[in-house]
Amino acid sequence: MRKTLYFIMAVAAAAGVLAGCGKEPLPDSGGNGSGTGEPDTDNPAVEEPVYSIGDWYEKGFLKGVVFNVDETGEHGYIMATDEIVTVWSYVNENVMYGMPAPNGDYNCALIREMDNWNDNYPGFAWADSKNVLGLNNWYVPSSQEMALIYAAFKGHVPDGAEDENAIVSSRAEGSSGMTEEECMAWFNSCLTSHGGVPLDDVLYWTSGELGPQIAYAFDMATGTNTLEQEKIYKTKEYPFRAISRF
Incomplete structure (x- = not known):
């Protein structure tokens, strides 16, 4: 009987200890896992780098020269350093029915829906070949995006632009006060x-289509699309550039 009583008392005591452990408050982690409540000075918040025109951007598979940035300097556009000189298309077919989008990546997506586009649209295939792991970062710029390149290249927006604020083009400190020739x-x-490959005052293909036989070619000398029909047939060979957002 006495042994049974001792056993019951021991079980009750053990239960009390376990209950007490369950009520023990956890230490405050304080954000650094040390339980001291002190701020984590070993892992401060990482700030996004700030870019300006002319800077070299390199992050992951994206590498290029910055030609446009937003007001924060954290986002914008980069241009690949190389180019290809080729035709806009080897075939005459409607892709955009004369209504290209102001963003070239959308126009390029329409091109990729065409049959045998890799063979028939060599400039677009070249830009797309820069994409890896299924990403669609690189594309052929639209006329509007070519105007952003012009602004970075010449140091000012194209003459006759309706609203200079419509083109967000923060000029790099290194080009401040330069003449157009010096900025180029x-x-x-x-x-x-x-x-x-340096830019030049020549015609560049854009991703925009005017019709089955013609497409928009951007004149880097004037900052506008050329409207001379004999110069905009898709079988003409002009340089292509590739750009990406960041």
Whole structure:
């Protein structure tokens, strides 16, 4: 009987200890896992880098020269350093029915829906070949995006632009106060210093289509699309550039 009583008392005591452990408050982690409540000075918040025109951008598979940034400097556009000179298309067919989008990635998506587009649209295939792991970062710019490149290259928006604020183009400190010729040389040095091909005052293909036989070609000398029909047939060979957002 006495042994039974001792056993019951021991079980009750053990239950009390276990109950007490369950009520023990957890220490305050304080955000750094040390339980001291002190801020984590070993892992401060990482700030996004700020870019300006002419800077070199390199993050993951994206590498290029910045040609446009937003007001924060954290987002914008980069341009690949190389180019390809080829036709807009080897076939005459309607892709956009004369109504291209102002964002080139949408126009390029329409191109990729066409039969045998890799063979028939070599400039677009070249830009798309820069994409890896199923990403669609790189594309052929629209006329509006070519105007952003022009603004970075020349140091000002195209003449006759309706609203300079419509083109967000924060000029780099390194190009401040330069003449147009000096700015062109400076921006090209940003390309060539990374082994790139410089820009020139020539026609560049955009991703925009005018019709089955013609497409928009951007004149880097004037900052506008050329409307001379003999110059905009899709079988003409002009340079293509590739751009990406970041």
